[in-house]
Amino acid sequence: MSQTTALTDTGSAPADLGASEPVLAVENFALTFSANAPANLIDGISFTVERGKTLCIVGESGCGKSVTSLALMGLLSSPPARILSGTARFEGRDLFSLPEREKVNLRGNGMAMIFQEPMTSLNPAFTVGHQIAEGITRHRGLPKAEARREALRMLEWVRIPAAAKRLDAYPHQLSGGMRQRVMIAMALANRPRLLIADEPTTALDVTIQAQILDLIRHIQEETGTAVILITHDLGVVAEVADRVAVMYAGHIVEQGSVSEIFANPQHPYTIGLFGSIPSLGRRQGQLATIKGAVPPLDLMPKGCRFAPRCPFADRRCMDEVPPAAELAEGHSVACWYAPIEEKMGTRQ
């Protein structure tokens, strides 16, 4: 908390923050799709991503992971989407209050995104070389021939075999894995400081998945790009994450380093999510699966949104939103009963 507070007044703060200043700091971000919705789709989330690090946002579908990333990129059409509160400081500038023209200049340049659907995310009417070069020309003003050479370099960089030949290929001539590599090449063509990858491997074969993740990690090491990786695949998380933010129904219920989250999950939802992984050892039996489903917005409790499905929930959980409490360095949990073993011990 103290870190993000310091960030909000960088104007007056001394420059010594520079080294540790995160690439992106999201603070109390809330969003709705309808003015009279009974509850906010994203309800006050905060997280930071640092240079060269990977933040994994995990959670089941519909929890708001993708919406959050699209909102950061400014790709949600508004209306209907409406940002209710919060800031998202990207290199010190608030993305949510940036004028549209500056945001357009930032997209595909300072920050870039790759999507879940490699099969449909490339324009079928243009060659992949053209689609990569186009972004280079747009942001760096390189002449056509030079942008094309740069596009070729990008294709080689994302390890596309026979890259020179592929430059003039149309998307339909490439496999899903190849198309995702092209998407990555396109996203990274202007050396963004932040890459948002929204389930980049979900639509791909397992072996291709590993290759793509490997590629992202490799590129990150080489360029120091910060990565937000959105996934519901805990295997992916274990493989690439530095930090993990667990989202549930528009709240971040727990976040911390990957080792903390895997070794010592504290929120009942996280425990449930990780409970099915055998290597984690014995957990409380009833948490191995999470019973019930995410409530619709009109049935969302005022307090903790996981309360209706939580085996430990009581009156207070239903009525009051638990604040994110820092249990250990960088490990915060939004639960009235965290740390759970201690608290539940006292209650029984």
Added chain:
Amino acid sequence: MLKLTLRRLLVAIPTLILVSLIVFSLQKLLPGDPLLTMAGEERDPEVLAFLREKYRLDDPFHVQYLAWLGNVLTGDFGRSLRTGVPVSTLIAQKLPVTLQLAVMAIVLALLIGIPAGILSAVKKGTATDYAANVVALSGVSIPNFWLGIILIMVVSVQWQLLPASGYVPPTENFLQSLRTMLMPSFVLATALAAYLMRHTRSAMLGVLSSDYIRTAKAKGLLPKTVILKHALRNALMPIVTLTTLLFGELLAGAVLTEQVFTIPGFGKLIVDAVFTRDYAVVQGVVLCTAVGFIFMNLVADLLYVVINPRLRHPQ
């Protein structure tokens, strides 16, 4: 591309033969005897017999057809039964007029319909969208002859801006030719623009919500690039289909519009020919129109290949 063109041309041949067969046999099935007109008031049996002999009307059907087809292939469509003028001459006179009208109408329609369609798709659900839709609906609903008459009254009679009728060949006075054709082609274009606008709108709406448009935006491309390059390119297929179809229809002549503006085009030629049972002329004009349609289909097929790389480079 050349191979494809040749293949499409080959495929067009059976269609053409079928069309010629239908055109020829329709004549035979129609009621009324043109010879009665030709023979004059007397209807002298000897004259009739002479004419039957001259036009070989007693030959079996297939002999007549093949003879006619052979002549057509050498560019001889016969002579008008009424005036004796060769049909090919009539077509050569009227076709440029109709062609000019059709080209001007389709260009106007494209210039109005496509931008309007794009605009109303991009501004979906706003006042602009509704306004465009209302205008389009009026464009389809207002009868051409009525709009033509009103335009003549206002633009020609009251404001005296454009000529009310007639035809000036572009080779004679290009500007005056455009001025004379402007109102009739606009009248024709109103309905066409409305169709084009509706089709462009729905095609654009489909494309604008696709993943690759999101990618284009994520690249930081300017909105105009996203819309006019990435979206429009993919929305072109239905627009091309419709445009070529509409153009083919225009080639058949616009009977009412030509009548209102007294333009000596195909529409007037065919109506006069039908009313006077001038078979040779009807055959020639209908065949010509059918060829025009087949040609426009060919154009559409080739344009598809240009637009859609998936047809050019199979997987």
